[in-house]
Amino acid sequence: MMSTMRILSLATLGAALLAATAQADLTDTLKKGTPDLKSIGPISFGPDGVLFVSDPQSSSLFAIDTGDKANTPATGTIKVGKIDEKVAGVLGTDAKDILINDLAVNPASGNVYLSVSRGKGPDAKPALLKLDHKGKLEAVELKDVKFSKAPLANLSDKKTEAVTCIAYVKGQVLVAGLGNENWASTLRSVPFPFTEANKPTSVEIYHGAHGKFETNAPVRTFVPFDLKGQTNILAAYTCTPLVKFGVDELKPGAKVKGTTVAELGNGNRPLDMLVYEKGGKPFLLLANNKRGVMKIKLEGVEDAKGIVAKTSVAGLPYDTIKELDGIQQLAKLSNDSAVILIRAANGELNLDTVPLP
């Protein structure tokens, strides 16, 4: 859903790269073995080809060294028609028997990764597929790889938590989820490297809603981004607000007061989003299930006061990109392009590259 590099604004990219050279490789703390994934949900890349993989069924988070690094990451477009049928073929089944849960771009190689469930029942097998710029699609072998594992929550025989989105930002993995029994959404911060001492902590995000404060609403998707030296999170909630809060506020057990910077309209489900720059100005691209893709101007978001008025759609200005209707997933491929999963009018599910609007 999100790649780490997506969070870096152009203004901070240089500084971040300089800092990275001084740090150890992110794979240094990982140990060779076979990650015992029970399922696979949202995925997100960190630096150095490290992929963070959520496993909702065992309520765990994995950091896996893909070993997929290139001196010069591939550029250009990636396009695969009927991607679901091709993925299913690699997994030895048909398209009706798979779920593509997420896609992510590895900033270290430019390759696209797909989180896939092979099967739809409780015994579905987790699968990770890699797609390169030549169109080669392969199942990533998860045996004898360097990895690390962190628990997310205690489970019981019936209780689980769905993971809606994950992202690596500033030495921690943020995981948004929702329980299947209690009314309790969670945003967890899991410090990386994963160690016994680095236990996941839960953070409560309150956001203003018409003068009241709302919490426990599930975060559907979120994206980190840098602005004026501060790393922020923009989180899209299922009940329509777009909320901003600072990453530095995410302390263990903290209650964080977010700012509602936009209301995105009813009957709508935010699906995925990314932040990019165009003409020196920051934008958010947000895919929705009913309202298509919104291009939202982030200029001035740092000074947003929060929405209190009862208007149908309020806050940051946005345009609807009609030609991108049907998008299910998107990820930033380069500074000026995104890779998308899109359901075409004829029903085919295609993977395509589109210029950032």
Add this chain to the structure above:
Amino acid sequence: MLCCLLAPGCGARERPPASVTATPQPPSIRLGADEQAFEVVNLDAGQLSQFGKPGWPAERWPDVLAVRVGPEAPPMAGAWDVADGVLRFRPRFPLRPGMRYTVAYTAPGANAAPLVAEFALPKLETPPTIVEQVFPTSDLLPENHLKFYIHFSGPMSRGEAYEHLQILDGNGKPIESAFLELGEELWAPDGQRFTLFFDPGRIKHGLKPREDLGPVLEKGKRYTLVVGPGWHDAHGNTLKAGFRKTFQVGEPIEKLVDPKTWQLELPTVGGSDPLTLVLPMPHDHALLHRLVWVADEHGRKVAGKTTVTDQEKRWQFTPDKPWPAGKFTLVADTKLEDLAGNNLERQFEVDVFRPVEKEIKKDTIELPFVLQP
């Protein structure tokens, strides 16, 4: 068991008897003994020796032996090896009942047509899946009712739940945008229980969805939850039948769950009658099972079985061993919810932003009781 569908080049399942003649057998393709691998047999030693040599490029394997699920499908992921005179392909993922697999062996450098065989796993015969129960079982629900649990007789498929769920008003008209729809869907690990939340934005006052569309449920009106029959189970079969639950809507519940209103009915010492907790109103079925238990005087959980009946107003605990005399405690986690999502420490409707250091947080409440001989 896999069936071999095409005769040409398709090896018989029966292995040949011990060779008594020197007549070479033609190469053929067969299923491995564990039915999870495809094997090319009767290859001559010269052919086999080329594979797997140092310098043999792994990416060439699919050109030699490929398994596909359709003419345009890419080769399946898996591993190749040569052992005991057999070239073998083992798929990464188990073969799936009902699928047809095409296996093609192409001898490197040969101009001959590939050796091709098709195999199919028969579809599994499974009993039809039904909706066994929907919780809450009461036909009177509060205006701010939060969620349903739909229990199935067998495991279900993910990815299509919301296509098959509707709330109808009293005129049978579907209410739009009634539910919280999460692409990940909220299933129990066994795939037999689905949690369906109403859109909280239409329950809480002041939130935008409610401001614009109004509440889903209104006091005094009648509604029907509909589970469509087209929902697929984990084996790809649709439900045997749909399911409907009609209910009346009453007053909203806008207060904390209050243990002072609970009544305990104590069992007798030496017997195995249940300890009974009577609640003044229905509570969350799943949470009653998970978040209420009995501890002995040392705080250890007493082993036994919990049942919830009487429209989720009656919680009962039957111990594995007869009750001894002594001091016990009924323990309830403060996260226990009523039907409207209120728990023992926080109302669903009211969220107040408070600095964490000022909050007095208690994880459980305890109701002590004594069993006397």
